[in-house]
Amino acid sequence: MSAAGLATETVVQAIGQGPRNYAVLTHDLTKRFGKRTAVDGLDLCIPAGSITGFVGPNGAGKTTTIRMLLGLIRPSAGSGTVLGYPLGHSRAYLPRVGALIEGPTFYPPLSGRENLMVLARLGGLSKKRVDAVLERVGLASRAFDPFRTYSLGMRQRLGIAAALLPLPELLVLDEPTNGLDPHGIAEIRAMLRSFADDGMTVFVSSHLLAEIQQICEHLVVIEAGRLLFQGGVDELLAARAPELIVRTENRADARYLLTLVIGTGRSARVLGETGGTTLEISADCSWAADLNRLAMANGVTLVHLAERRSTLEEAFFEITRTGTGSKAECSMSQGDDGIRRGAWPAKARHK
Amino acid sequence: MIWRAFASEWVKMRRRRLWYGTYGAITGVVLLTTIVTIAGALHHADAHGALTLAQMAQASGLSQGLTQSGVLLGAVSFAVAAFQFGGEFSHGTLRNLLVRQPRRSVLMAGKCLAVLTFLVGAIVVATMVGICAAFVMAHFRDIPTRAWTSAGGMSDLGSLMGDLVISTCGFAVIGMIAGVLLRSSVIAIAAGLAVLLPFETILTDAVPGTGRWLPAQLLESIAQGGSTVAPFGAAVITVSAYIVGAFAIATLVFVRRDVTA
Numbered sequence: 001m002s003a004a005g006l007a008t009e010t011v012v013q014a015i016g017q018g019p020r021n022y023a024v025l026t027h028d029l030t031k032r033f034g035k036r037t038a039v040d041g042l043d044l045c046i047p048a049g050s051i052t053g054f055v056g057p058n059g060a061g062k063t064t065t066i067r068m069l070l071g072l073i074r075p076s077a078g079s080g081t082v083l084g085y086p087l088g089h090s091r092a093y094l095p096r097v098g099a100l101i102e103g104p105t106f107y108p109p110l111s112g113r114e115n116l117m118v119l120a121r122l123g124g125l126s127k128k129r130v131d132a133v134l135e136r137v138g139l140a141s142r143a144f145d146p147f148r149t150y151s152l153g154m155r156q157r158l159g160i161a162a163a164l165l166p167l168p169e170l171l172v173l174d175e176p177t178n179g180l181d182p183h184g185i186a187e188i189r190a191m192l193r194s195f196a197d198d199g200m201t202v203f204v205s206s207h208l209l210a211e212i213q214q215i216c217e218h219l220v221v222i223e224a225g226r227l228l229f230q231g232g233v234d235e236l237l238a239a240r241a242p243e244l245i246v247r248t249e250n251r252a253d254a255r256y257l258l259t260l261v262i263g264t265g266r267s268a269r270v271l272g273e274t275g276g277t278t279l280e281i282s283a284d285c286s287w288a289a290d291l292n293r294l295a296m297a298n299g300v301t302l303v304h305l306a307e308r309r310s311t312l313e314e315a316f317f318e319i320t321r322t323g324t325g326s327k328a329e330c331s332m333s334q335g336d337d338g339i340r341r342g343a344w345p346a347k348a349r350h351k
Numbered sequence: 352m353i354w355r356a357f358a359s360e361w362v363k364m365r366r367r368r369l370w371y372g373t374y375g376a377i378t379g380v381v382l383l384t385t386i387v388t389i390a391g392a393l394h395h396a397d398a399h400g401a402l403t404l405a406q407m408a409q410a411s412g413l414s415q416g417l418t419q420s421g422v423l424l425g426a427v428s429f430a431v432a433a434f435q436f437g438g439e440f441s442h443g444t445l446r447n448l449l450v451r452q453p454r455r456s457v458l459m460a461g462k463c464l465a466v467l468t469f470l471v472g473a474i475v476v477a478t479m480v481g482i483c484a485a486f487v488m489a490h491f492r493d494i495p496t497r498a499w500t501s502a503g504g505m506s507d508l509g510s511l512m513g514d515l516v517i518s519t520c521g522f523a524v525i526g527m528i529a530g531v532l533l534r535s536s537v538i539a540i541a542a543g544l545a546v547l548l549p550f551e552t553i554l555t556d557a558v559p560g561t562g563r564w565l566p567a568q569l570l571e572s573i574a575q576g577g578s579t580v581a582p583f584g585a586a587v588i589t590v591s592a593y594i595v596g597a598f599a600i601a602t603l604v605f606v607r608r609d610v611t612a
Binding site: 094097099108109114121122162165 | 355356358359360362363366368442443444446447448449450451452453454458607609610611
């Protein structure tokens with residue numbers, strides 16, 4: 001049985017059992033708008049109690065996927081569960097789900113508190129709960145001001161407050177940091193961490209990959225509606241070959257060292273931005289001592305030697321570039337926990 | 352469940368601008384038609400069948416001004432209902448509501464009930480103001496008002512208020528349906544009013560007999576307690592059939608359609 005097939009079977013079994021370990025499970029989830037396929041056979045496994053990042057280029061199908069999970073859009077094909085209930089029975093699980101979808105949208109003339117009261121009344125929630133969530137997101141002092149007077153950061157926080165209203169087990173946030181300044185982003189980041197500490201499952205889509213890298217333990221990458229990667233953030237970063245960054249005293253030394261390194265069978269290149277004195281070598285830190293000895297033995301003095309771990313942004317660009325929307329190029333395997341994980345294609349592992 | 356949707360909608364409708372705007376507009380319409388009707392009453396009957404002071408002094412005189420306001424009240428009600436429903440799509444707030452209340456038919460029914468109670472309240476307030484204005488105008492035109500406060504006068508007034516409420520609710524439900532189907536308050540109001548008012552009027556004038564089939568004409572007839580073209584009973588039955596059918600279609604569309612706004 002192929003790895004992909006095994007993963008599919010496990011997802012189907014997990015859906016049938018309604019597992020408590022996963023907040024969200026989907027199998028072959030598909031949405032077509034006319035001839036356009038927005039989401040194409042998505043198999044999601046979102047572990048309960050985790051912060052899971054959901055990333056992909058614009059138009060990748062993130063919001064469509066989120067809308068399907070929330071019962072706003074009917075899937076064209078496929079199945080899934082949210083908090084153990086089938087996707088078609090959103091009324092069973094939505095009372096335990098909080099969501100901010102495509103930015104905060106509220107009634108401009110109403111105050112922040114009144115906007116939340118609209119939703120609280122609809123969900124049968126109390127005024128106390130409204131005041132509690134306003135306090136939690138730091139909007140209590142502006143609760144009675146009209147929504148139209150709120151800054152973008154305050155609007156985002158009100159959106160998060162609305163999502164928190166039902167004391168959710170699953171919090172789905174679509175671009176919660178969109179348009180925020182660094183201070184606002186840090187606030188949202190701290191908030192998301194505190195939600196996870198409270199035991200919520202947080203599923204957050206974002207374009208800010210550095211933020212995702214900082215707060216998420218689990219990651220889902222999609223492109224053109226297809227799953228490119230799913231698994232731990234560390235796994236994704238570890239899958240990309242680490243690099244040693246070396247700087248020499250002058251350009252001639254850098255050129256000479258480049259020849260020496262290539263002679264050992266490793267790939268390397270001279271970076272242009274430091275006057276041609278810096279080399280990027282495909283190797284991890286275990287080879288750093290050997291490299292230093294090699295340089296010294298050949299009369300090259302190193303002024304800088306460090307390992308550079310790849311960032312999520314680099315990994316994202318690489319996986320979306322090499323994946324080209326095809327699962328075939330990103331081989332899938334499945335761990336003991338049933339999560340389908342991506343592995344880097346050989347050509348992407350080493351430049 | 353419907354109660355929750357109803358209570359939620361009322362949080363929105365308590366905002367002052369909507370309250371003053373709607374209640375002000377409806378009261379203004381009633382006030383205007385009452386004043387114009389009584390001020391324009393003639394001493395003697397003319398060839399055009401205009402109201403006379405003698406007719407105004409009868410038991411039905413108090414409700415004459417209200418009778419003339421049916422279509423305008425309907426237009427205001429249509430616009431308010433279309434705005435309340437279409438605006439949810441335009442603002443993108445519908446998705447928030449549906450996450451908290453996934454039963455779309457319940458949400459729609461609760462919202463509809465809230466909008467109708469809001470408008471019925473406006474009709475009651477406007478009628479009270481209209482009655483006060485009628486008494487003031489009667490004083491200026493030397494119209495005896497003893498018959499207005501008789502049992503017959505009160506009965507006429509109550510009956511007319513009932514007709515106005517039915518007519519207004521009919522316009523409001525059509526507005527709601529337009530908002531749901533067109534998913535935009537601006538388009539729903541513009542297109543709906545264009546069809547219900549000038550288009551239907553032109554069609555009625557151009558093609559005799561169509562008045563008894565066109566919704567706005569039928570609702571106007573209901574507001575006036577029936578007309579020669581569309582008697583009250585027939586108008587109520589025809590409009591009810593239209594509204595039930597359209598409401599069922601709108602509910603089906605609302606329940607089935609993807610929410611992408």
